[in-house]
Amino acid sequence: MNEIIIPDTNLLIDLSEAYSxxxxxxxxxxxAQSFWKMxxxxxxxxxxxxxxxxxxxxxxxxxxxxxxxxxxxxxNCFAQAFKFIKxxxxxFYDEKSIDYNxxxxxxxxxxSNRMPRVLVDGLVKAxxxxxxxxxxxxxxxxxxxxxxxxxxxxxxxxxxxxxLDGMDSLLVAYSYVVANNxxxxxxxxxxxxxxxxxxxxxxNDSDVGQIGDLTIPKNVKAQIISQREIQ
Amino acid sequence: MEKRxxxxxxxxxxxxxxxxxxxELAFDTIKKAGYSIEAVSKMSDVIxxxxxxxxxxxxxxxxxxxxxxxxxxxGTVAGEFLKRLSSISNVIVxxxxxxxxxxxxxxxxxxxxxxxKRHGGEKLLEVIDKIFNDLQNKPFVLPSLERADxxxxxxxxxxxxxxxxxxxxxKFGKTHFVDSLETLLHETESSKPKLIVIVLKKPLCTFNNxxxxxxxxxxxxxxxxxxxxxxxxxxxxxxxDSVIGIVNSRPFRLLNIDSATFESDLEEAAAKxxxxxxxxxxxDLPEEGEFNRKEIDEKFESSFxxxxxxxxxxxxxxxxxxxxxx
Numbered sequence: 001m002n003e004i005i006i007p008d009t010n011l012l013i014d015l016s017e018a019y020s021x022x023x024x025x026x027x028x029x030x031x032a033q034s035f036w037k038m039x040x041x042x043x044x045x046x047x048x049x050x051x052x053x054x055x056x057x058x059x060x061x062x063x064x065x066x067x068x069x070x071x072x073x074x075x076n077c078f079a080q081a082f083k084f085i086k087x088x089x090x091x092f093y094d095e096k097s098i099d100y101n102x103x104x105x106x107x108x109x110x111x112s113n114r115m116p117r118v119l120v121d122g123l124v125k126a127x128x129x130x131x132x133x134x135x136x137x138x139x140x141x142x143x144x145x146x147x148x149x150x151x152x153x154x155x156x157x158x159x160x161x162x163x164l165d166g167m168d169s170l171l172v173a174y175s176y177v178v179a180n181n182x183x184x185x186x187x188x189x190x191x192x193x194x195x196x197x198x199x200x201x202x203x204n205d206s207d208v209g210q211i212g213d214l215t216i217p218k219n220v221k222a223q224i225i226s227q228r229e230i231q
Numbered sequence: 232m233e234k235r236x237x238x239x240x241x242x243x244x245x246x247x248x249x250x251x252x253x254x255e256l257a258f259d260t261i262k263k264a265g266y267s268i269e270a271v272s273k274m275s276d277v278i279x280x281x282x283x284x285x286x287x288x289x290x291x292x293x294x295x296x297x298x299x300x301x302x303x304x305x306g307t308v309a310g311e312f313l314k315r316l317s318s319i320s321n322v323i324v325x326x327x328x329x330x331x332x333x334x335x336x337x338x339x340x341x342x343x344x345x346x347x348k349r350h351g352g353e354k355l356l357e358v359i360d361k362i363f364n365d366l367q368n369k370p371f372v373l374p375s376l377e378r379a380d381x382x383x384x385x386x387x388x389x390x391x392x393x394x395x396x397x398x399x400x401x402k403f404g405k406t407h408f409v410d411s412l413e414t415l416l417h418e419t420e421s422s423k424p425k426l427i428v429i430v431l432k433k434p435l436c437t438f439n440n441x442x443x444x445x446x447x448x449x450x451x452x453x454x455x456x457x458x459x460x461x462x463x464x465x466x467x468x469x470x471x472d473s474v475i476g477i478v479n480s481r482p483f484r485l486l487n488i489d490s491a492t493f494e495s496d497l498e499e500a501a502a503k504x505x506x507x508x509x510x511x512x513x514x515d516l517p518e519e520g521e522f523n524r525k526e527i528d529e530k531f532e533s534s535f536x537x538x539x540x541x542x543x544x545x546x547x548x549x550x551x552x553x554x555x556x557x
Contacts, residue, residue, distance in 0.1 A: 045376060054373065068285035072319050079318065082374050083513040086506055091376045 001186045001219075005042040006093070006175050008191030009167065011035060011225060012045075012053040016081040020073070035190065035225050036085055042188075044093035045085075046174050052167045097181045098174070102214065106173035109212045110164060110199075116211065119163065122202035123195065127158045157195065168196045175200070179217035189222040197222040234265035237363050238285065241270045242277050243292040243325070253348050254292065257325065260352035261359060278312055288321045288362055290355070292348075294328040317342050318513060321362050325355055331468045338478040338485040341512055345478050347471075374513070381457065385426040388415045393430045393488065394462065402501050403428060412446040419453050426504055427453065430462040430488075435473040444476045451480035458483040458504040462497070465489040483507065 018032035036043065057078055063070040109115065134151045141147055164172060171189065179187040189200055200222035208216060239261065243254035254270075261268050271277060277289065293313075316322050317340050324337070327348040334345065344358045385403035388411070389396065400406045403426060409415045412429075419427060427450065435444040451459055459482045467474055477485055484500040486493060503512070 050376060066285065072285070076315070076319055079374070079513040082376075083506075086374070086376065091378065 002184070003042045003186045003188055004044055004093075004178060004182060005039045005188045005190055006046060006171070006178065007035075007043055007049065008171060008189065008193060008196060009049050009052040009056065010192040011190060012049070012081065013056060014192065015084065016057055016077045019077040019080040033084060036088060036090065039190075040088040040090055043090050045090065046093050046171065047095060048167060048170055048174060050092065093178065098177055103170065103173045103177050106176060106211060106214050107169040110169040110172060116203065116206065116208040118206045118208055119199055119202055122206070123163060123198055124158070126198050126202075127154055130154045131158065162195050164196065164199055168193065168199070172196065172200055175220050176214060176217055179220045180214070183217070183219065185219065187217070187220045189220065190225050191222065192225055194224055197224045232363075232367055234363065235267050237266050237287050237366070239266050239268040239288045239290060239359070240277060240280055240286045241268055241290045242272070242274065243270065243290075244272050245292070246270045246272050253327075253351070257352035257355050260356050264356055264359075266359065266363075281312075281316070286320070287366065288323065288343075288359065289316060290323045290325050290359075292326050293324060294326065314340055323355065323358060323362075331465075331471075331474060332487075334474050334478055335485050335487050338482065341481065343481070345475055347475065379425075381423045381425045383425050384422075385428060386415060386419060386422075386424040386457070387428040387430070388412060389428075389430045390432040393432045393464070398494070398497075399428065399430075402497050412443060412450070416446055416450050419450060419457065424457045426501070427457045427459040428462070429459065431473075431477075432464075432466075434467065434470040435476050441476075444473070447477065448480050451482065454481065454483065458507055460484045460486065460497075460500050460504065462486045462488050462493075483512070 015032045015036065018028040058071070058074060131151065131154050134147055134154065138144060138147050138151065175187055175189045179185075189196070191197055200220060203216055204218065204221060210216065241254075241258055241261070243258075245254045246258065258268060258270055269280070271280065274291075274293070277291065280286070281289075313322070322342040323344045323346060324342055325346050325348060329345075329347075337345075343362060346355050346358060384405045384407050385399075386407050386409060387399055387403070388409050389399065396408070405425075407418075407424075409418060415427070415429070429447070429450070433443075435441075435447055453459075459480075461477050461482045461484070463474070463477070463485070464487065483504050484496075486496050486500065490496065
């Protein structure tokens with residue numbers, strides 16, 4: 001079965017960040033590039049992802065004092081990332097068949113309290129299991145720094161209650177519309193964001209067949225791309 | 232933006248030399264025009280200044296031969312710095328030195344302009360005014376992943392059949408040959424070619440006749456839509472004004488037909504141009520292992536040795552924990 005891979009914004013950010021890291025530059029670049037290289041034939045970037053990427057990259061963590069220099073340096077990293085994916089032949093998903101009204105409407109339904117309750121239960125269960133697993137490993141591990149960080153992170157997610165924040169619900173809805181338009185293909189959403197990945201996979205494994213008028217397609221899955229953990 | 236807010240860094244090793252006043256006169260001309268200009272006498276000062284303050288324009292008196300030496304081998308600090316500067320900033324080379332091969336080599340690094348010192352400060356000011364006006368009137372366009380909007384045809388002016396027609400067709404795919412620069416200008420105004428290739432046999436300008444150069448400049452105004460590749464041969468060695476004219480029309484590539492690597496250069500140009508999105512070319516940065524400060528061209532200042540590769544990478548982002556929220 002042919003695949004369409006939809007990357008989340010954080011993968012583009014990771015790639016651009018890789019060009020700005022000191023010292024471990026080559027390792028960072030290789031890690032960040034590996035996903036794009038491996039799936040270059042299947043990756044198609046949604047315009048909403050590109051748009052969020054530009055917004056985050058050029059309008060966040062700005063140094064207002066030295067804005068022009070800051071922008072030049074940011075642009076430098078962006079340009080290297082752009083060049084890399086452009087040379088791999090990766091481009092935008094052809095959006096002629098995307099009905100954005102359906103995407104927005106589905107996105108709203110995924111974010112209101114009418115969302116399938118299995119999502120909340122599933123996320124809490126998954127996070128609690130993660131925490132339990134990490135705690136077990138911590139008892140025996142000799143090098144604990146990474147595990148302690150992971151534990152804090154998962155506890156934070158559980159306490160702060162993050163689900164589909166930012167553009168995530170839009171991306172999930174988008175992937176469903178792409179999937180319905182490409183019933184003969186497997187759609188894989190790739191992200192560094194566990195909540196997003198779990199949402200897609202929980203819905204996929206659940207009995208929820210319908211959200212509003214839209215039948216949840218069975219040809220969508222999500223995968224975590226954990227480049228940052230390679231650090 | 233007022234002219235006084237437009238910041239220029241001027242590099243000239245003769246800026247304090249009482250025996251040579253070209254640099255000083257040029258500096259004064261720019262200052263009197265109202266621009267904010269600072270002068271330094273060493274390339275290492277330019278690098279230091281770049282990381283400390285923002286400049287809209289760098290005017291560099293650098294020997295073209297040295298630029299060529301430092302850019303041809305990846306990994307030298309000066310070469311990488313100049314490539315970096317030309318990728319993201321405006322650079323004018325204001326120099327008395329330079330030969331045919333040097334101009335060809337550095338043309339492909341897309342500096343904004345090359346002005347020979349003999350043309351003086353007024354010519355320099357003319358170009359600065361253009362950059363200043365462009366900055367205010369032309370929007371900065373980020374590269375886009377949108378597919379390029381063109382008719383998939385390369386338009387070729389192959390003067391007096393200088394190059395083999397089949398070679399051009401092989402390198403550039405669907406090809407449309409035109410018989411004059413006038414026709415090329417006319418046809419590219421009303422169409423969206425994938426590429427424009429101009430192969431020249433005769434000089435562009437002679438004494439009191441710049442008609443052909445004017446045509447090339449007009450055609451070059453299309454280069455944000457189409458990418459222009461110029462091919463000239465060794466007979467242009469003595470045609471300095473023609474070569475500088477081509478360089479200043481800011482082509483995508485300027486190639487020497489008589490070079491041993493011409494065919495592969497042409498191939499590389501065609502491949503790169505197909506990916507180019509129409510503004511500044513994005514150059515490769517050296518990988519960590521390729522960067523060797525010991526290979527710094529000794530012709531450049533010794534203070535380059537104080538610079539580290541880390542100075543060339545933007546340390547923008549703090550390490551954070553865990554997965555991104557975006």
